[in-house]
Amino acid sequence: MATTTTKTTTVTADLAISLDGCIAGPGVTPDNPGGDGAEPLFEWIHNLASWRERQGMTGGEENRDSELMREWFDATGAVVMGRMMYDTGADFWGENPPFRTPVLVLTHRPHPTLVKQGGTTFTFVTEGIHSALAQARKAAGDRNVDIAGGARTVRQYLRAGLIDELHLHMVPALLGDGLRLFEGVGAGRLEQVRAEATPLATHLKYRVVR
Template identity: 85%
Template sequence: MTATVTADLAITLDGYVAGPNVTLDNPGGDGGEPIFDWIHTLASWRERQGMTGGAENRDSELMREWFDATGAVVMGRMMYDTGEEFWGDNPPFRTPVFVLTHRPRPTLVKEGGTSFTFVTDGIHSALEQARAAAGDRNVDIGGGAHTVRQYLAAGLVDELQLHVVPTLLGDGLRLFEGLGTGRRDLEQVRVVETPLATHLKYRFAK
């Protein structure tokens, strides 16, 4: 069975996944804190960081569902570079991670089952390697926005889940810019409303 390819992102009501001026020292961009801060309060997220406490609610259940279903992750080099120091020796993925890059580097094996393999020959190669590693679990295109857009534009994403945060950012990094032309229809799979976010899950029509 071929692994389902997912993309799972928090996004503002006006379509931004980060604020402007994203840098290594400012990975969420200017003013981007509301996009991510609610996730950091959840028990399932805190468990993955080796911490205790946090809210046990529907938002936490959905985050745990994503963690449990994901068998491999693909990300861009910018996401890796901005997260490397924060994740430390025990990153939260606990699966193989394939990093798209132009700079070759040996595979890094971390604690807890996470490994980082650096892929220099494109998005299709990274996805093939991730599918082989994921087994019967999902492959998630973890980010950042540029990486997700590449996979969306190539028609390689099967399911898209957006956690729409009730915030208007006004500027920043949009998810759906630069996808090129051509219509793609989606089937709505699920809508979950909570005070923190509206969780929208779609499946791309084949």
């Protein structure tokens, strides 16, 4: 009798990070979502063809960075983020956010689900990180769940041992201050899966060893 194998959802965290470990600068607010001085973390993405496609634009650079960004988009079936990330990004994303998947937003403030263009929905979860992840797994089907941020949200999932892979795009910049991804996370072991350098960033993939 033939047997079927059920794919286990991979939980990822895919983030741009500075050489000194920051994923945002200091002073993050809804009007300043990346924080002060954080432009180098994100400006390399803006002209990638795959990123522009997700913003409803044409053109852009078709290069290895764009291929890796498209790989993330194609593999991700649901996203989890914190309320701060949602609040700081909502105006920038507008009515056609780039996720094109269900997004579960961790919050202490209930809010009705928002349905946006392009397949993005924002569902606000007040029951904590495990509930949000369970809902994201169900929504993702056989694709990955990505813990998108911000730093506090990723740290919570790392401390709880719920992230399987870290995808870090290391930008050649030092912020000096800001939101440091691994602050307070504690000790752990990672297995390197990929290390690929381009002129714009070094793309690192690690599997979390349990």
